[in-house]
Amino acid sequence: MVSATGRATGPGAAAGVPVGAEELPLLRRRVTAVLVVSQILGGLGVATGIALAAVLAKEISGRESLSGLAPTATVAGTALLSVPLAALMTARGRRPGLVLAYVIGAVGAAVVVVAAAVGSFPLLLVGMAGFGAASSANLQARFAAADLAEPDGRARAISNVVWATTIGAVLGPNIAAPAGRSVRGLGVPEASGPFVWAAGVFLISALVVAVLLRPDPLLTARALEPATEQSADGRSLRAGIAAVAASGRARLALVTVTVAHTAMVSIMSMTPVDLGHHGAGIDLIGLVISGHIAGMYAFSPVMGRLADRVGRLAVIGLSVGLLGCAALLAGTAGSNHGQTAAGLFLLGLGWSAGLVAGSALLTDSVPQAARAAAQGLSDLTMNAAAGIGGAVAGLVVARASYGWLNLGAALLLLPLAALAVLGRRG
Numbered sequence: 001m002v003s004a005t006g007r008a009t010g011p012g013a014a015a016g017v018p019v020g021a022e023e024l025p026l027l028r029r030r031v032t033a034v035l036v037v038s039q040i041l042g043g044l045g046v047a048t049g050i051a052l053a054a055v056l057a058k059e060i061s062g063r064e065s066l067s068g069l070a071p072t073a074t075v076a077g078t079a080l081l082s083v084p085l086a087a088l089m090t091a092r093g094r095r096p097g098l099v100l101a102y103v104i105g106a107v108g109a110a111v112v113v114v115a116a117a118v119g120s121f122p123l124l125l126v127g128m129a130g131f132g133a134a135s136s137a138n139l140q141a142r143f144a145a146a147d148l149a150e151p152d153g154r155a156r157a158i159s160n161v162v163w164a165t166t167i168g169a170v171l172g173p174n175i176a177a178p179a180g181r182s183v184r185g186l187g188v189p190e191a192s193g194p195f196v197w198a199a200g201v202f203l204i205s206a207l208v209v210a211v212l213l214r215p216d217p218l219l220t221a222r223a224l225e226p227a228t229e230q231s232a233d234g235r236s237l238r239a240g241i242a243a244v245a246a247s248g249r250a251r252l253a254l255v256t257v258t259v260a261h262t263a264m265v266s267i268m269s270m271t272p273v274d275l276g277h278h279g280a281g282i283d284l285i286g287l288v289i290s291g292h293i294a295g296m297y298a299f300s301p302v303m304g305r306l307a308d309r310v311g312r313l314a315v316i317g318l319s320v321g322l323l324g325c326a327a328l329l330a331g332t333a334g335s336n337h338g339q340t341a342a343g344l345f346l347l348g349l350g351w352s353a354g355l356v357a358g359s360a361l362l363t364d365s366v367p368q369a370a371r372a373a374a375q376g377l378s379d380l381t382m383n384a385a386a387g388i389g390g391a392v393a394g395l396v397v398a399r400a401s402y403g404w405l406n407l408g409a410a411l412l413l414l415p416l417a418a419l420a421v422l423g424r425r426g
Helices: 021-050 053-061 069-092 094-118 121-146 151-174 176-181 190-212 217-223 237-245 248-277 282-297 300-309 312-331 337-365 368-399 402-425
Strands: none
Touching (some): 021 121, 021 151, 021 217, 069 094, 069 237, 069 248, 094 121, 121 190, 121 368, 151 176, 176 190, 300 312, 300 337, 312 337
């Protein structure tokens, strides 16, 4: 709660340190700095592993049609873990949830290495699901940045943390090859090397958050709210679902992040396989994925500032346009690797616009007490849908073509475009 002097002395004042209004700007900067460091490390670990996930799955299973299940298992793990992690954050704050997510991600990466060593495809999928917890931590960090932000600066706060992932995420695919070479002589496939490195990086991320993310931003934000909003029932997952259901803009936000993430994951996960069909080697695949990840993260501050200045709905419309152009370019590229790279870059830009604007709109549209639960619901929905999309993507490419996959992803954008138009008219 807030004392008569304007200082928060409730659960947000971690370690007994009160937080006054005059201290909030400094606290915001410190929280952002810690989240930036953890995002750089987390992005490095996730991108290093995911770059060769489909390749490793194909090596172990011996079937191309199953290659899409490895990244799909990662997305499924992210979705399944988003609810318990959101529940933990709702009860105890951002810090415990982020630390646990990174630790689970490290364990998952270690299981992937074991699965590669023994040649077990089911065990590989279990490990990839655990690996997905690190992605959940990276996603939830954007909401941690928004906890203490001013309403007219939430999109920028979210985008700044999303941007921080650029450094690790772009570097990750390019160090996949040396990471693979580093495990030669250990009796495991080279494609599992990135997961050895990822496990160590995730543990460092967990340590950074555990030691430095104090006081907890979510608990501090709650301590600054009126006491009437602090009931446990008001912070439950059910309350989060009810808050989203009661707001048309919250529903639009949920659809935005879900469609953008599903389209991105479906196309991105099978692009390495399609590039391989057209003669691309691991180094070229790494460069294309790096360009895609640069599109995802490097320009997120631009998307955040646009969302704050011209509005969330306008940037959602931009997301639809970029994703549609990406599907057109990638789906018709064939052996033109430059065109594929351009399509994947636009795919990343479209995802960035949708994620930043949709996340900000969701945070704007629900009460503070229910935000953590609503945000967990958002991550559950977007990753569950993307998991299904990734699984279907492998089957579509195996039985039809990569071009048909892109057409299907483009069709997903039509309902979102309609909702965005209706939202502007409303």
